[in-house]
Amino acid sequence: MTDLSTAKTILNQIFAADRWALGAWGSREMVGLEAGVIMKVSGTKFKGKIEIQLDYNNDTYTVRTYKANKVSSEMTDVYAEQLVPVLDSVIG
Numbered sequence: 084m085t086d087l088s089t090a091k092t093i094l095n096q097i098f099a100a101d102r103w104a105l106g107a108w109g110s111r112e113m114v115g116l117e118a119g120v121i122m123k124v125s126g127t128k129f130k131g132k133i134e135i136q137l138d139y140n141n142d143t144y145t146v147r148t149y150k151a152n153k154v155s156s157e158m159t160d161v162y163a164e165q166l167v168p169v170l171d172s173v174i175g
Contacts, residue, residue, distance in 0.1 A: 133146065
């Protein structure tokens, strides 16, 4: 069984920074990962899957976008306070 505490923390950090962000991005089908979360989004700039993965070594996140089940972009060393602006710049 997967520990969903990291996924819940990520979603709570996004909600705390901007309570409307997840809804504005059309976030749905959220799945907790061992060290992150993956979800489908329907923004104005990007529609597809977004993965947010915690890097335990430096306490930052890696954000990946997927199209046709392949990584289409990757942003590393994203701090918690940067999650919403980074995601918003990608998803729109």
